[in-house]
Amino acid sequence: MALRTLINRKTLTTTVPLGFRGLQTFSLPDLPYDYGALEPAISGEIMQLHHQKHHQAYITNYNKALEQLDAATTKGDASTVVKLQSAIKFNGGGHVNHSIFWNNLAPVHEGGGEPPKGSLGWSIDNSFGSLEALIQKMTTEGAALQGSGWVWLALDKEFKRLVVETTANQASCVLLFLQDPLVTKGPSLVPLLGIDVWEHAYYLQYKNVRPDYLKNIWKVINWKYASEVFEKENP
Amino acid sequence: MAATAATSISSPLKCGLFSSTPGFSWSTRSLQFRKNERQNARKATRGVITAKIDLKPPPYPLDALQPHMSRETFEYHWGKHHRAYADNLNKQIVGTELDRKTLEEIILLTYNKGDLLPPFNNAAQVWNHTFFWESMKPGGGGEPSGELLDLINRDFGSFEAFVKEFKTAAATQFGSGWAWLVYKANRLGVGNSVNPRPSEEDKKLEIVKSPNAVNPLVWDYSPLLTIDVWEHAYYLDFQNRRPDYISVFLEKLVSWEAVSARLEAAKARAAEREREEERKKNEYEDDDEVVDNSEPTELYLESDEDDSAAD
Numbered sequence: 001m002a003l004r005t006l007i008n009r010k011t012l013t014t015t016v017p018l019g020f021r022g023l024q025t026f027s028l029p030d031l032p033y034d035y036g037a038l039e040p041a042i043s044g045e046i047m048q049l050h051h052q053k054h055h056q057a058y059i060t061n062y063n064k065a066l067e068q069l070d071a072a073t074t075k076g077d078a079s080t081v082v083k084l085q086s087a088i089k090f091n092g093g094g095h096v097n098h099s100i101f102w103n104n105l106a107p108v109h110e111g112g113g114e115p116p117k118g119s120l121g122w123s124i125d126n127s128f129g130s131l132e133a134l135i136q137k138m139t140t141e142g143a144a145l146q147g148s149g150w151v152w153l154a155l156d157k158e159f160k161r162l163v164v165e166t167t168a169n170q171a172s173c174v175l176l177f178l179q180d181p182l183v184t185k186g187p188s189l190v191p192l193l194g195i196d197v198w199e200h201a202y203y204l205q206y207k208n209v210r211p212d213y214l215k216n217i218w219k220v221i222n223w224k225y226a227s228e229v230f231e232k233e234n235p
Numbered sequence: 236m237a238a239t240a241a242t243s244i245s246s247p248l249k250c251g252l253f254s255s256t257p258g259f260s261w262s263t264r265s266l267q268f269r270k271n272e273r274q275n276a277r278k279a280t281r282g283v284i285t286a287k288i289d290l291k292p293p294p295y296p297l298d299a300l301q302p303h304m305s306r307e308t309f310e311y312h313w314g315k316h317h318r319a320y321a322d323n324l325n326k327q328i329v330g331t332e333l334d335r336k337t338l339e340e341i342i343l344l345t346y347n348k349g350d351l352l353p354p355f356n357n358a359a360q361v362w363n364h365t366f367f368w369e370s371m372k373p374g375g376g377g378e379p380s381g382e383l384l385d386l387i388n389r390d391f392g393s394f395e396a397f398v399k400e401f402k403t404a405a406a407t408q409f410g411s412g413w414a415w416l417v418y419k420a421n422r423l424g425v426g427n428s429v430n431p432r433p434s435e436e437d438k439k440l441e442i443v444k445s446p447n448a449v450n451p452l453v454w455d456y457s458p459l460l461t462i463d464v465w466e467h468a469y470y471l472d473f474q475n476r477r478p479d480y481i482s483v484f485l486e487k488l489v490s491w492e493a494v495s496a497r498l499e500a501a502k503a504r505a506a507e508r509e510r511e512e513e514r515k516k517n518e519y520e521d522d523d524e525v526v527d528n529s530e531p532t533e534l535y536l537e538s539d540e541d542d543s544a545a546d
Binding site: 049054146168170198200203207208 | 311315316319356409410411412446447448465466467470471474475
């Protein structure tokens with residue numbers, strides 16, 4: 001097994017334009033904290049693998065898919081363009097989701113686990129009864145999700161309410177309308193908080209006991225960030 | 236088998252996401268999963284009899300595949316994950332119509348043509364994991380031989396080409412799932428059509444991948460080999476390095492004997508099924524009531540009743 005090391009945050013690689021069109025490539029964002037800073041809720045070993053290997057792989061493959069898409073579009077190769085859509089959704093979705101996720105977490109000494117105050121706190125109480133009820137709901141749905149995916153707290157801009165949703169694999173919150181035809185307001189969902197329930201997010205520490213991971217992650221959830229996003233959409 | 240789940244999928248790398256279709260011959264609404272549904276007719280004097288789906292251990296000790304697959308992995312993968320699927324399945328089916336059916340029957344019934352019923356996940360995962368343990372052996376790897384190798388060469392070009400395609404399928408099954416080598420018997424994917432020119436070439440090996448708990452039984456294929464690519468299968472030993480895990484599986488773990496034995500069985504089943512269909516066709520042709528043999532049978536009814544439940 002990999003040795004547990006407290007490696008400092010990875011330096012940001014600069015974004016470089018690619019090709020004559022100046023195609024934007026993506027790079028791994030820094031974590032706003034050290035790998036070991038979320039212990040004991042999430043181990044440093046997991047944080048390092050999750051960030052440096054899994055998230056990086058999504059970015060690498062996303063960039064590759066975008067390059068291929070650019071080439072195929074230029075050539076007018078329609079079938080390749082279509083075939084690339086799943087790679088873009090998987091890898092681009094993975095990049096988007098994990099970028100949100102790192103901001104959803106914070107060390108305890110930086111406010112991780114502190115309940116939301118202000119308008120998000122009220123809105124949670126209105127929509128779910130209490131913070132505990134919301135936590136219970138997200139924990140239950142996250143534990144019940146079969147296979148790989150995410151559980152989200154999102155703001156439905158259209159109906160001005162909070163919702164809890166799950167997505168499979170790396171499907172983004174905003175793509176919910178594609179997954180479930182009954183839900184027609186996918187594009188109006190703004191993710192506030194996402195919890196990764198892919199096995200790589202917890203296995204080395206919690207093994208098969210996903211519910212324990214979900215119980216403990218609330219101790220490092222960064223409600224400040226969720227509030228900021230919420231207040232921006234809901235001034 | 237009455238409850239077939241044949242679909243119109245013909246692409247070998249299809250991931251198995253199907254929209255639900257009506258016309259399933261068992262009324263799904265009658266499959267109730269409440270307990271105590273059944274009469275107590277089978278109650279013995281000493282306790283209630285229920286058929287349990289048993290958790291079979293792998294056919295080797297839990298440390299037998301080290302260092303390629305650790306004992307720790309088996310302790311969790313078999314001891315926790317596989318065990319939980321079996322325990323949860325038994326809880327779900329006790330006292331229902333599914334109780335006392337075979338595992339394969341439960342899988343096909345609860346697959347429900349893609350509109351999965353709750354026990355499907357547990358039932359299929361119980362089956363998948365047993366099939367996976369039996370796909371491996373200590374000192375495994377190497378190359379297949381005999382008829383299996385002949386078919387691999389015929390259908391993939393070479394063993395190397397097969398390995399490449401299998402590795403790609405396993406590496407690109409996004410999220411949780413499985414990659415399979417299957418034997419596909421002579422079948423068109425549409426329920427009421429028959430291949431007018433069947434030949435040996437139609438019986439071929441294919442590689443397919445499936446998400447989560449889905450397995451090729453539901454596509455009416457005969458599975459020959461599988462690799463589990465859920466992260467729990469390799470994370471303790473390989474972390475994120477799924478391609479390394481896949482390589483080690485093929486080079487050090489796969490039991491080609493098991494695959495060959497399954498191929499034999501699959502071919503025998505396919506031959507039996509052909510004989511059965513031939514027999515039915517001949518019976519039918521001798522039937523006085525039918526004048527024109529070339530029309531599809533029983534699709535056009537005089538009454539307006541929807542008779543889609545007819546066999």
